[in-house]
Amino acid sequence: MRDLVVAMTGASGALYAVRLLEVLLGTGHTVHLTISSSATTVLEKELGLKVDLKHFDQRQLLPIEADLAQDPALQRLKDLRSGFSDLRSTFSETSKGRVLYHHCGDFMAGIASGSFLTGGMVICPCSMGTLASIAGGHSENLIQRAADVHLKERRKLILVPRETPLSSIQLGNMQHLSQAGATILPAMPGFYHNPQSIQDLIDFVVGRICDHLGIEHKLFKRWGETHDGQ
Numbered sequence: 001m002r003d004l005v006v007a008m009t010g011a012s013g014a015l016y017a018v019r020l021l022e023v024l025l026g027t028g029h030t031v032h033l034t035i036s037s038s039a040t041t042v043l044e045k046e047l048g049l050k051v052d053l054k055h056f057d058q059r060q061l062l063p064i065e066a067d068l069a070q071d072p073a074l075q076r077l078k079d080l081r082s083g084f085s086d087l088r089s090t091f092s093e094t095s096k097g098r099v100l101y102h103h104c105g106d107f108m109a110g111i112a113s114g115s116f117l118t119g120g121m122v123i124c125p126c127s128m129g130t131l132a133s134i135a136g137g138h139s140e141n142l143i144q145r146a147a148d149v150h151l152k153e154r155r156k157l158i159l160v161p162r163e164t165p166l167s168s169i170q171l172g173n174m175q176h177l178s179q180a181g182a183t184i185l186p187a188m189p190g191f192y193h194n195p196q197s198i199q200d201l202i203d204f205v206v207g208r209i210c211d212h213l214g215i216e217h218k219l220f221k222r223w224g225e226t227h228d229g230q
Contacts (some may be wrong), residue, residue, distance in 0.1 A: 002119035003030045004213065005099075005150075006112050007143040010038025011125035012163035013187050015080060020124055020206045023092060025097035027215055032111050032118070034102045034142050040126065048073035056101045069191055080199060087122045104141045112145045120156030121146055126186060128163055128170050134182075135173040143202050149179050158212055160205070162187040193221045 003022060008017045010138035017039075018123060024031050043049040043061070048071070051060045059067060068078040102109035110116035123130060123143065130143060139145040148155040158172055163170065174184045185208060200220065207219035 005032045005121035007123045008035045008039040009127040009130040011127040011162045013125035029097045114153045122158045124160035125162040126159040157182040
């Protein structure tokens with residue numbers, strides 16, 4: 001089981017990233033995590049999570065139940081998390097895997113080099129600025145550099161944009177990256193699995209990311225599946 005890379009950038013949809021991380025850790029993966037400064041703003045705005053990029057601690061991003069109970073600012077995350085269909089986040093579950101954090105300015109991190117083998121990289125959510133920089137071949141931070149490495153090494157690179165509407169420039173950047181080998185997987189949940197909550201919609205997108213990473217899951221009922229999974 002090769003390590004995976006997860007990057008969070010400043011698009012809306014922070015919960016997609018947090019949930020993805022929970023699921024990957026719950027399935028026993030080692031995740032190399034890097035977070036942009038803009039992503040910390042979104043994490044606090046949308047989920048009440050305060051992440052210190054210089055002094056990162058996993059519980060800043062994946063608080064345990066005791067943290068949720070003590071901090072009223074995390075009530076929204078507690079409410080959302082309570083309804084997840086599978087692999088609910090508890091410290092014991094997420095501790096099956098491990099997080100190796102890299103500051104987004106650290107070009108000495110292994111993931112900045114093609115010689116460092118991984119099973120793929122996901123940028124979730126992926127801002128239009130990050131997408132444009134990758135499409136242009138820029139490597140101004142570790143996120144962009146790691147993405148460039150995955151493209152040049154022909155490894156899985158999954159970009160999860162969350163933006164609407166899309167300009168012709170943004171669409172062109174997506175087409176350029178798709179042609180270069182990236183998978184463009186917008187945060188567009190389906191509805192054929194009869195979602196009953198926001199959690200179901202989040203799990204659908206996270207499940208599709210897992211599909212493209214080759215990770216088995218039961219985060220949603222697939223098209224054609226009966227209730228018993230057949």
